Amino acid sequence: MSEIYGSVWWPYVMILVAGFLATECWRWIGVFAAGRLSEDSLLFAWVRAVATALVAGIIARLILFPDGVLGDVPVWLRLAAVAAGVVGYKLFNDRLILGIVTAEVVLIGGWAVMP
């Protein structure tokens, strides 16, 4: 491994081992873990709830502790944008695009007019 480290192949080894294998294994485990699980069993409802909560955890992390340029936006403005998005989404009859546009307008507009 020490020969590969730092060579031109290193990024590809990183992508295939630390990237592809580290993500794809969860999908394969999921296929086998699903077994003969039925669509209307309670176990299925529980797994769906766990998956939903996990994605929600990622959502919260991406908003509150972001990498890069979004981290330069003050946290109150990020939260205000999300709140505005929820209001916009509900106000316009659960339309995905309008929730997103409202959140983006508040975030980009808010940051652009900040002194």
Added chain:
Amino acid sequence: MTSSDVNVAEGEDPSEFEGGAYWFRQGVKGAVCLPTLILMMAFVGFTSLASEVGLTLVEVLMMSLFLWALPSIVVLTGAMSVGAGLIPTAIAVAFSAVRLMPMTVALMPILRDGKRTKTWHMLVVSHFVAVTAWVFAMRNLPSFPRAARLPFFAGFGAAVQLAVLCSTTVSYVLLPVVDGPIAAGLVMLTPVYFMFSMYQASRTGGDRAALLLGLILGPLFYYLFPGADLLLTGIVGGTVAFAGWLFATRRAEL
């Protein structure tokens, strides 16, 4: 489709294959939708970040093709930009991708057509499990005939991924590094889009409670149990939401 209904006893009849090809094409057509466009724009945000930290176009495309999960791609980009080692990076990426396991488990019973579905088919299409295709499949596939679901999902997933790879290439080559409010807006697209999509994919009050609990517990556990926070958020938030929903809906039976 109709002819395959006639000989359901025979799993190998050619009309089954025709049916599959038809539903695959329908899936490709189904991919021409707003979520695909939003995902393409979210990837433009990632492309900008990636070219800023010095990743080549080939690396960016390989990450999009092989990982196909934006939060994990962002984690890998961060690790590669600071020159982190293989094992620590693999662990960090694996933690960010844990959600793919329960998502796949939840999708498989919907995709599967009884014993007719081969395991290797499931393994191949499971690669398309990511928020966009998952939300679309959980919402729309239950109304499809069973035999149509897997080919439709394969066509949808492949078309979305191809569209994202194309737009990523174009934005890497043509767009300068975006900066300031627009860049922040592109990065913000992913969580906001995920949030509304997950809400739309929710079927029961239990799913919606899980979404809300995850949003609250995520940051809390980030401080309390750094490292294991995402996993705990999923298990604790999901279980509490599920138990609460079960209690609320089946109180009479318990």
